[in-house]
Amino acid sequence: SGLDITNPAVIRGLTELRKVVNELIRQYGKPAGIRIEMSRSLKNSRDRRMKLHRDNEDRRKRRERAVDGILKEIPGLKYSGHDIEKWLLAEECNWDCPYTGKRITPKSLFSGQFEVEHIFPRRYLDNSFGNKTLCDTSFNKVKGDRTAFDACSGLDDWDQIIKRVSGFDGPVAALKRKRFLTAAKDI
Numbered sequence: 001s002g003l004d005i006t007n008p009a010v011i012r013g014l015t016e017l018r019k020v021v022n023e024l025i026r027q028y029g030k031p032a033g034i035r036i037e038m039s040r041s042l043k044n045s046r047d048r049r050m051k052l053h054r055d056n057e058d059r060r061k062r063r064e065r066a067v068d069g070i071l072k073e074i075p076g077l078k079y080s081g082h083d084i085e086k087w088l089l090a091e092e093c094n095w096d097c098p099y100t101g102k103r104i105t106p107k108s109l110f111s112g113q114f115e116v117e118h119i120f121p122r123r124y125l126d127n128s129f130g131n132k133t134l135c136d137t138s139f140n141k142v143k144g145d146r147t148a149f150d151a152c153s154g155l156d157d158w159d160q161i162i163k164r165v166s167g168f169d170g171p172v173a174a175l176k177r178k179r180f181l182t183a184a185k186d187i
Helices: 008-028 046-073 081-092 137-143 148-152 158-166 173-180
Strands: 114-118 132-136
Touching: 046 081, 081 114, 081 132, 114 137, 132 137, 137 148, 148 158, 148 173, 158 173
Parallel strands: none
Antiparallel strands: 114 132
């Protein structure tokens, strides 16, 4: 099938699933569609499962639009998942570095001038989109391994940083605003 799956339990599960699906097709004919739900999802209400499905679809569509944007601005770029994430983060922060206010362009986004930055440092083991933003590479070295609040709240332009963060637009913008205002001692 093109997938390199090495986990024996997963291989066995897929084999059994294939047997069940093939038997159903033999007995009832080819279905219009097959929907497989993980058992962990079954405990959710129908409304919750529908919301999760819509959220997944929204994420998929945002990623597709990001790919379209990348290829429109930089035709032929061999983009990666990391590049798509950077594009989505740039859109979320309105193409301005939240820390320095420097304007981000598609060219500067992929040139190394801006990098993905963790609002709460990596030692908190949160590598989710909700804990990431973009940062001017030189400023990220100054921020170091500190929370955004601990590194920046004493700066003269802290109010400007919070104003830029308050302008974030996206599904986790509110979470990121809260994280910018959280000191390490409060995590």
